[in-house]
Amino acid sequence: EIVLTQSPGTLSLSPGERATLSCRASRSVSSSYLTWYQQKPGQAPRLLIYGASSRATGIPERFSGSGSGTDFTLTISRLEPEDFAVYYCQQYDSSVLTFGGGTKVEI
């Protein structure tokens, strides 16, 4: 199975700052199958980015995704108070779906 490693584990930033989150795969992932989620305490994850770079419906433009192959990035251009949460990447390679371990973005 493909292992997704997210870094850093925790990102300490202030509102208005830029957040850059990394997701590295143990082998190449099709960009079509790389997805990002946001999870807040006590809630289910919410789909943010699909196909590595496309925003899901209703997701603000400050969220963007990029990358290909084994290296993918989620960028939040200017952090809003509601963006402080845990972010996960996910891939599906037709055999096993896997998630990264998550990056916590904290104030």
Added chain:
Amino acid sequence: QVQLQESGPGLVKPSETLSLTCTVSGASISSYYWNWIRQTPGKGLEWIGYISYSGSSKYNPSLKSRVTMSVDTSKNHFSLKVTSVTAADTAVYYCGRWSSSWHGYDNWGQGTPVTVSS
């Protein structure tokens, strides 16, 4: 508005069978692939498997020998069974709808905590 709701016992004894149901409202279960995912502080998010309305299924190889999923289109719900549970199966269990367009989960249940303990 699509809503998913998990239901089932919150406490299961070791070696017994964990059974959960996910009821779907606002959408027909006769489309999409319906999944179970679990989350623990130690292992994070773990995909358990999926089932389609037609009954075709696929399970995570790490759990395959203990997992069974089923679907009841008349009740618009699908179910999960995990046999021979241990403390390692203690988790928050989510059901989720897989979007083939987005290759991700576009709708999730709220999650239900399940503890395995005697």
